[in-house]
Amino acid sequence: MTDSYALSSLLAPFVKAFNPHSVLTAGDTAELCLQTDNDTKFQHLTTPFSQQQLQRISPVDLALISHLTESMSKAEAQQWLGKIKNQYAPHVILISHPELAAEHGWQFTDYLAMGFRHIAGSEDGLQVFSYAIENYQPKRDWLNSRFWANPEMYDKYRW
Numbered sequence: 001m002t003d004s005y006a007l008s009s010l011l012a013p014f015v016k017a018f019n020p021h022s023v024l025t026a027g028d029t030a031e032l033c034l035q036t037d038n039d040t041k042f043q044h045l046t047t048p049f050s051q052q053q054l055q056r057i058s059p060v061d062l063a064l065i066s067h068l069t070e071s072m073s074k075a076e077a078q079q080w081l082g083k084i085k086n087q088y089a090p091h092v093i094l095i096s097h098p099e100l101a102a103e104h105g106w107q108f109t110d111y112l113a114m115g116f117r118h119i120a121g122s123e124d125g126l127q128v129f130s131y132a133i134e135n136y137q138p139k140r141d142w143l144n145s146r147f148w149a150n151p152e153m154y155d156k157y158r159w
Contacts, residue, residue: 027066
């Protein structure tokens with residue numbers, strides 16, 4: 001097991017940054033590590049994880065997940081995380097033990113491919129990843145009306 005106090009203090013600034021009013025915890029370590037105010041509404045999922053569990057929860061502001069990549073096959077875990085990210089929580093914090101997750105085929109780049117960012121590591125080998133929908137796609141400089149619409153140039157040039 002892990003030192004939940006140390007991990008909790010490591011996670012506190014990230015949880016505070018998301019300012020959640022409702023939280024989903026999944027996994028024992030996630031439940032032990034979360035310390036928020038009393039106004040926060042909680043939902044908890046226990047291991048073993050399954051797709052059926054997700055049918056019983058409602059959308060939340062933040063999902064804190066542990067033991068997922070270590071307890072499921074890579075394909076199932078990716079489906080499970082994808083459903084959480086796309087339907088239930090705009091912010092996700094994932095706690096993973098990379099050595100145990102590697103037994104199921106997880107590599108560091110797999111987390112990045114799902115839109116997660118590596119935010120911290122603990123002394124006992126756990127890695128913490130974060131997903132925030134507002135940071136998923138960086139704002140593109142060319143994606144604005146200045147580059148797409150030039151009404152003053154209509155019927156002036158033919159190319």
